[in-house]
Amino acid sequence: MNIRKQLRAGLAALLTVSTLSIGPGVRADEGMWPFNNVPKAEIKRRYGFDVTDAWLKKVQMASVRFNSGGSGSFVSPDGLVMTNHHIASDTLAKLSTPQKDLVKEGFYAHTRAEEAKAPDLELNVLVDFEDVTARVNAAVKEDMSAADANAARRGVISTISEESTKATGLRSDVVTLYQGGQYNLYRYKKYTDVRLVFAPEFQIAFFGGDPDNFTFPRYCLDLALFRVYENDQPVKIENYFKWSSAGSKDGDLVFVSGHPGSTQRLNTVTHLEYLRDNGQPMLLNYLKRQRTMLNKYGAQSEEKARNAQEDLLGVENALKAYTGQQEGLQDKALMAKKRAAEESLRAVVTRDAKKQKEYGDAWDAVAKSRRALPAYENERRFLESGWGFNSKLFDIARTLVRLVEEDQKPNGERLPEYNSSARESLELDLYSPAPIYEDFETFKLADSLAFMRDELGANNPTVQKVLAGKTPEARAAKLVQGTKLKDINYRKQLVAGGAKAVSESTDPMIVLARAIDKEARAVRKRFEDEVAGVERDAYSKIARALFDTEGTKLYPDATFTLRLSYGAVKGYKEDSKQVAPYTDYAGLYRHAAEHGNKFPYQLPQRWTDAKSTLDLRTPFNFVTTNDIIGGNSGSPIINRNAEIVGLVFDGNIQSLVGNFIYDETQNRTVAVDSRGMVEALRKVYKANEIADELTK
Numbered sequence: 001m002n003i004r005k006q007l008r009a010g011l012a013a014l015l016t017v018s019t020l021s022i023g024p025g026v027r028a029d030e031g032m033w034p035f036n037n038v039p040k041a042e043i044k045r046r047y048g049f050d051v052t053d054a055w056l057k058k059v060q061m062a063s064v065r066f067n068s069g070g071s072g073s074f075v076s077p078d079g080l081v082m083t084n085h086h087i088a089s090d091t092l093a094k095l096s097t098p099q100k101d102l103v104k105e106g107f108y109a110h111t112r113a114e115e116a117k118a119p120d121l122e123l124n125v126l127v128d129f130e131d132v133t134a135r136v137n138a139a140v141k142e143d144m145s146a147a148d149a150n151a152a153r154r155g156v157i158s159t160i161s162e163e164s165t166k167a168t169g170l171r172s173d174v175v176t177l178y179q180g181g182q183y184n185l186y187r188y189k190k191y192t193d194v195r196l197v198f199a200p201e202f203q204i205a206f207f208g209g210d211p212d213n214f215t216f217p218r219y220c221l222d223l224a225l226f227r228v229y230e231n232d233q234p235v236k237i238e239n240y241f242k243w244s245s246a247g248s249k250d251g252d253l254v255f256v257s258g259h260p261g262s263t264q265r266l267n268t269v270t271h272l273e274y275l276r277d278n279g280q281p282m283l284l285n286y287l288k289r290q291r292t293m294l295n296k297y298g299a300q301s302e303e304k305a306r307n308a309q310e311d312l313l314g315v316e317n318a319l320k321a322y323t324g325q326q327e328g329l330q331d332k333a334l335m336a337k338k339r340a341a342e343e344s345l346r347a348v349v350t351r352d353a354k355k356q357k358e359y360g361d362a363w364d365a366v367a368k369s370r371r372a373l374p375a376y377e378n379e380r381r382f383l384e385s386g387w388g389f390n391s392k393l394f395d396i397a398r399t400l401v402r403l404v405e406e407d408q409k410p411n412g413e414r415l416p417e418y419n420s421s422a423r424e425s426l427e428l429d430l431y432s433p434a435p436i437y438e439d440f441e442t443f444k445l446a447d448s449l450a451f452m453r454d455e456l457g458a459n460n461p462t463v464q465k466v467l468a469g470k471t472p473e474a475r476a477a478k479l480v481q482g483t484k485l486k487d488i489n490y491r492k493q494l495v496a497g498g499a500k501a502v503s504e505s506t507d508p509m510i511v512l513a514r515a516i517d518k519e520a521r522a523v524r525k526r527f528e529d530e531v532a533g534v535e536r537d538a539y540s541k542i543a544r545a546l547f548d549t550e551g552t553k554l555y556p557d558a559t560f561t562l563r564l565s566y567g568a569v570k571g572y573k574e575d576s577k578q579v580a581p582y583t584d585y586a587g588l589y590r591h592a593a594e595h596g597n598k599f600p601y602q603l604p605q606r607w608t609d610a611k612s613t614l615d616l617r618t619p620f621n622f623v624t625t626n627d628i629i630g631g632n633s634g635s636p637i638i639n640r641n642a643e644i645v646g647l648v649f650d651g652n653i654q655s656l657v658g659n660f661i662y663d664e665t666q667n668r669t670v671a672v673d674s675r676g677m678v679e680a681l682r683k684v685y686k687a688n689e690i691a692d693e694l695t696k
Helices: 003-012 040-047 053-062 085-095 133-138 146-168 269-298 302-329 332-351 353-359 362-372 374-383 392-406 420-430 438-456 461-467 472-482 488-504 508-553 585-594 605-613 653-659 674-683 688-695
Strands: 063-066 071-074 080-083 123-131 171-177 182-191 193-199 224-230 253-258 563-568 572-574 577-579 582-584 619-624 636-638 643-651 669-673
Touching: 040 563, 053 063, 053 123, 053 253, 063 080, 080 643, 080 688, 085 193, 085 224, 085 302, 133 146, 133 182, 146 171, 146 182, 146 420, 146 508, 171 420, 182 224, 253 643, 269 302, 269 332, 269 362, 269 374, 269 438, 302 332, 302 438, 302 653, 332 353, 332 508, 353 508, 362 374, 362 508, 374 438, 374 508, 392 420, 392 438, 392 472, 392 488, 392 508, 438 461, 438 472, 461 472, 461 508, 472 508, 488 508, 582 585, 585 619, 619 674, 643 653, 643 674, 669 674, 674 688
Parallel strands: none
Antiparallel strands: 063 071, 063 123, 071 080, 080 224, 123 182, 171 182, 193 224, 253 563, 253 636, 572 577, 582 619, 619 669, 636 643, 643 669
16 A cells, blocks of 8 residues: 555645634534534534534533543443444453463453453543633733743642542543633543453454555454443443444434544644654654564564554554654645645734734744754653653653652642642552563663664763663663562552652662653753743634634644544545445455455454354445544444444544644545444354343
């Protein structure tokens, strides 16, 4: 597959108005809309459907966020949650053993007693939200520097979250919208007793593998089911999505309710140019290094391949996605569209003296912050982002070192990830019983230490301090073999002992985390003061300028918070050929046969055996015009009646530039069909109990 050729074809068809456009033009099916700003009138105008407050509330409460990254939904009154296999794969890997690989073989609990508890999975359901913009902005005084303003915002945000958590008992997050133009407090019901119910074999969940990833037609059963428990009993759910046995048809209005991770559609042109010329190439270099390392490790044995598989899949997926994004940023037509939209908005600001005084300096401020970043971005990535310390054991050590230090500060002065409202989620991960494989840790850490040495230089003082005169391989082996952090009780003892226990610890991984923390914090602070703080102020000005011209027609960039997208089941043209919106089971078997039924097109044995029992006309995968991005994986696709008609699992190749711009002509969401899921559950997996629970 020529990813670049296909992506260029998609870019050539860009016809819609950019998010930065200030014109009144119709936005087609564009937008990931917060539930307090759903464009009801536009949906009514385009599709003749009245989105009521009651409908929205039901959809909101039935939607689930996987805090590990991804989306899901309640699909039965007994707490059954649907998501993707690739969202569940982290849990599948943690529940696997050398004797039983659940990622590869799949899993089915025939009874509630057989449902397997996830070791560290947190699910969130958005209960309510409120606008706290005025309170956040009031903390910032006119004469403050960007750094001081950022600290003031962070302080009041921590206070708001802490107050809400204490008052309600709910997870409370202050979410930055419109890159600082608005702040909303989101309150979530949190579930941490989550148990695996069903997942198919990897080979059918990711049928076609990397060659078919981000393409269509597709033939994947990318499905997994969990059940949520409280007090050791399945939760009783009032708001859940019922199953549509009829499914969808071409042209139907459909909605996606999920948690898109992040987009950068509001970014200035200079910000996008920085990503194109510096940020993305650096990230791609890192991902390529990771892929090489993981392939090398996995080639040593079947068991090592199993240990590396989850990381490798994530890296390969990211590489393909970021390669597509980079192609988009290098496309002159896309950048010209973004530049024209920005110039139009700046012209509006310039013509109005009041607007010019309030907003006029914003674009230059972003340009200045981005120009200065390359001088220290490498150091920030390796020290603070952890590129130089690729080890779960090091992550634990850093968390412990910072946790006991941050605990000594007032809540509003702590790093955000250590404030009181985030404590339960932090501890769920910190004390996870998930297995840690010592040889894998050593291999990853050695490679990342070598990468840091090569990129920062062997004479870099921090590199010399980290390596302590040893080779990366020898240093990694000493660190991993010498640490006691694999023991959860030891981690708890250190936290209980506080700053004194951690400062006096001779555990080599703790000693390393302490040794570099000053430098890592310093480069983090520089970024927050010189980039994050400056851009928070600048983008809030740009957002207010946009509000002045577009008002509520503007949706914010994605923030891994609940959004609603509307669209239709619809095919598209590629290379002058019409791509039909649906695939079916017959196509699956043809696709396998065309590739000799060999990896990655090899069907699991049970699928070969079940062929004669299946209705091969059953729809399997389909595409829609819904606007989604990473994080939407696992989102339900629902119809007007809030019934499940599909399950989001991917986008097509033309959707990769959706991080920056939306194109209705070719940008498509790829989903598993509700009819295809039930057909597989009943006839391939003999999981009639689950199928009955979904469809009753």
